[in-house]
Amino acid sequence: MNSLRAPRGPTAPRAVLSFAFALGAIVSAPAAFACASCGCTLSADAALGYSVASGWRLSLEYDYIHQDELRSGTQSVSGVPPGQELERETLNRYITAGLNYAPNSSWNVTLLMPWVVRTHSTYGEYDPDEPLELSSSSSSSVGDLRLIGSYQGFLATHNLGVQLGVKLPTGQYGTAVKFEGGPLTGEPLDASLQPGTGSTDVIVGAYYFRAISRDFDFFANVQFQAAVSHHLDEPGNDFRPGNALTGSLGLRYEAHPTWVPQLQVNLQHKSPDQGALADVQNSAGTVAYVSPGIAVAAGKKLELFGFVQLPVYSNLYGYQLFPRYTVSVGVSYRL
Amino acid sequence: MSGGARHWILSVLAALLAAPAARAAELRVGAPAPPLTLVTLDGQHISTADLRGQVVILTFWATWCAPCRAELPLLSDYAARHHAEGLTVLAFSLDDPERLAEVRAIAATLSFPVGLLGSDRAGGYGRMWRLPVSFTIDRAGRLANDGWKEKNPALQAGRLEELVTPLLAK
Numbered sequence: 001m002n003s004l005r006a007p008r009g010p011t012a013p014r015a016v017l018s019f020a021f022a023l024g025a026i027v028s029a030p031a032a033f034a035c036a037s038c039g040c041t042l043s044a045d046a047a048l049g050y051s052v053a054s055g056w057r058l059s060l061e062y063d064y065i066h067q068d069e070l071r072s073g074t075q076s077v078s079g080v081p082p083g084q085e086l087e088r089e090t091l092n093r094y095i096t097a098g099l100n101y102a103p104n105s106s107w108n109v110t111l112l113m114p115w116v117v118r119t120h121s122t123y124g125e126y127d128p129d130e131p132l133e134l135s136s137s138s139s140s141s142v143g144d145l146r147l148i149g150s151y152q153g154f155l156a157t158h159n160l161g162v163q164l165g166v167k168l169p170t171g172q173y174g175t176a177v178k179f180e181g182g183p184l185t186g187e188p189l190d191a192s193l194q195p196g197t198g199s200t201d202v203i204v205g206a207y208y209f210r211a212i213s214r215d216f217d218f219f220a221n222v223q224f225q226a227a228v229s230h231h232l233d234e235p236g237n238d239f240r241p242g243n244a245l246t247g248s249l250g251l252r253y254e255a256h257p258t259w260v261p262q263l264q265v266n267l268q269h270k271s272p273d274q275g276a277l278a279d280v281q282n283s284a285g286t287v288a289y290v291s292p293g294i295a296v297a298a299g300k301k302l303e304l305f306g307f308v309q310l311p312v313y314s315n316l317y318g319y320q321l322f323p324r325y326t327v328s329v330g331v332s333y334r335l
Numbered sequence: 336m337s338g339g340a341r342h343w344i345l346s347v348l349a350a351l352l353a354a355p356a357a358r359a360a361e362l363r364v365g366a367p368a369p370p371l372t373l374v375t376l377d378g379q380h381i382s383t384a385d386l387r388g389q390v391v392i393l394t395f396w397a398t399w400c401a402p403c404r405a406e407l408p409l410l411s412d413y414a415a416r417h418h419a420e421g422l423t424v425l426a427f428s429l430d431d432p433e434r435l436a437e438v439r440a441i442a443a444t445l446s447f448p449v450g451l452l453g454s455d456r457a458g459g460y461g462r463m464w465r466l467p468v469s470f471t472i473d474r475a476g477r478l479a480n481d482g483w484k485e486k487n488p489a490l491q492a493g494r495l496e497e498l499v500t501p502l503l504a505k
Contacts (some may be wrong), residue, residue, distance in 0.1 A: 052431060105431050156399030211464040214483070245342070254464075257456050 016197040040065065040094065041266035041289055042328045046219045047305045048295050049260070052105035052158045053334065059098035066091050067321035071314055079126070080319045085282075086126040087321050088134060090193065093117040094143070098332075106153030106327055110268040114143035116171065116195040120179035124184060137183030137189050144196045148203060163205035167225065171196020174232050174239065174277065191239040191277040192230070199227035199241055215255040226237040230275075238275035242284055245269045250291075257297070264291040266309065272317065282318030287311060289326075301334040336393050361459060368478040369459025370472070373425040375448045376491045381425060383472060388478075389421045390502045391472040394490070395452065398469075399438045403467040405417055406489040407445060413495050415446040420503040421474065427452040429463055473502050 040063055068089040070077050080086045095115040102108035121136040148165030152158045173196040177187030191197075205223035212218045225244045232239040250264035265288065272284040293307030309326040316322065362369070371393060372382040383391055394410060396403035407426070414424040424447035426439050432451065442449035455463050460470060467489050471480035480498055482488065 105433055156397075158431075211462075214462060214464050254462055257462075 005269065012220075013295050025056075032072060040326070041246050041248070041287070042291055042293075042307050042309055042326075043219075043221055043250065043264060044305070044328070044330055045207065045254075046209070046250055046264065047223060047247060047307060047330070048303055048332055049217075049252065050152070050159070050161065050207065050219075051102070051108075052152070054102045054104050056335040057098075057100040057102075057332055058335065059096075059100065059330060059332040061096045061098070063094040063096070064327040065094075065323050066326075067132045067323050069322045069324055070319060071316050071322045072115045072319045073317050074313070082126055082128055084126055084319055085279075086123040086132070087319075088121040088123060090118065090120045090321050103333065104327040105152055107149070109147065109149045109295075112148070112267050114145075114171075116141060116143040118193065118195070120183075120189060120193050122184070132317070133183050135184035135187075136177045137177060137179045137181075137193075139172070139177040139195055139315055141172055141177075141191075142194045144168060146203065148205075156171070157210075159209050161207050163203065163207070163223065165203035165205075165275060167197075167199070167201035167203060169196055169198045169200055169231055173198030174237075179226065190279055191222060191275075192241070192279060192283055197227070197230070197241040198232045199230035201225050201227045211254070215253055217252040218250070219252070219255055220247070232275065234318065236276045239277040240274040242271040242273045244271075252295075259297070260295045262293055262295065264293070264307070265289070266291055273282070279318075282316075282320055285314060285316035285320065287316075287322075301305040303332045305330050362461070362470075362478060362481050364478050364481055366478055367476055368472040371425075371458050371460065373427060373448060373450045374453075375450045376435075376442055379448065381423075381448060383425070383474065383476075386423055386472075387476050387490065388474050389423045390474055390499060392422070392424045392469055392474070392490075392499065393427065393460070394424060394467065394469040395427045395429060395457065396467050398434055398441060398468040399430075400462075402489040404441075406442065406467050406491075409492055410490060410495070411445040413492070413499070416447070417499075417503055422499070422503055423447070426450070427457065429455070433447070471499060471502065474505060 031293060034095055044061060097113045097152050098110055098131060100108055100110040117140045119136065119138045121134050123132045125132060145168045148163050150161050150163045152161030154160050173194045174191060177189045177194050179185050179187050179189060203225045204282055207219065209217060209219035209220035223246045227240050230240045246268045248264050248266045252262040254260055267288050269286045270284055272273055274280065289309040290312050291309040292305050293305060295303060295305040297303050306329040309330045311322065342389050349374060369381060370384045372380055374380055396407060410424060414422055426445065426447055426449040428449060428451050430451060438449065438451065457463055465488065468482040469490050470478065470482045473479040479502055
């Protein structure tokens, strides 16, 4: 099983080290900004353990995010004021294929290719004097690719790293996906619910990990993503996804060489989407999840992980659908 | 978070932490020492099982570990002085293979064999979660010292005299 490892300072001989020979992290959570302030905050890198192993790796991750709880601020709500859109539910399933190459223990680059399967239903603008009529949409298509390079050569122990990456506008965006049922049939889905955002985003991040005892490793990471250009940039027909700051803290229980239970705390703050096509008032927020999970080494090359994310805090602007839980499972194979 | 979810998380954590762990918990001074094989930098295999009758020190280190670098010359000198009395030191480096040249350079200054551990696990000695750490095995193959329980993880000259020299006299 892969391990985290950390340095030992000359003045602190009790420090840590754990080796990182095993399988490494090649997957990373897909960007989920299409679902406003929810989900996809799990750190898959940490779930599998940051790696110093060189070579190629393939990965596949499945994320299930069912947003069926309407929330506003820090509370669950039963409805929206007249004039606001009353959404019913959004079911997101992300299948993300990853390809990672590490020429040595200090550098690696990861390409993440998501396939987005999403169904969404809404009652449209709420009018207490009119009967509720449901409109729905369904889409299944490629999402936005992400290419992320990491450098972890600052320390001989390779337990401090930085990331620089880009998210590309490869998924359908803008008004591509339309409602297929109900009174809104033929109308375009919200820009934030399209498979892609139409934007090119810069991603920067950092991570740190170390053993803190015989049985436990600690890790922390942070990642910031911001759109630097967007296809939808014409006045009246523009959309720019809000910036997102995501961070995770976690403990990995390393007593067993082949299975590593762990607990993550995932935090995300997202600023409002912008532009005429954006739902500015209902697309920002701060959320926190507690995420128990496990990584299992099935042989020397194959590693699996599974996590459940349980929301413990949310402060959402406006009215947003929020998941009661999310599920992420993944597999990583070293070539 | 709901009470049910909280209860579920706590239950899972409790079960995980209570599960038996394949680790160094079984290490016990006076009990047979777990076997371990050093694959030296020149490819030799040296197993503790084949060293019965000798006093064996297993030491774990890395090039980037300053306390280890301070310990190694002391240990090398002690090993050279007591080799004829039946002392063998096996040194396991936790360096990446990429640092092999540096490991070799250091190994060339030492009086005992060195190899790369190649993992963060050292069999029954557990996960090498901090460095340095050393273990001593007596002539009967019993664990004489559990490095995880040492107050000072780096072996000092005084500690060697106190811990190992009496074993060599037996």
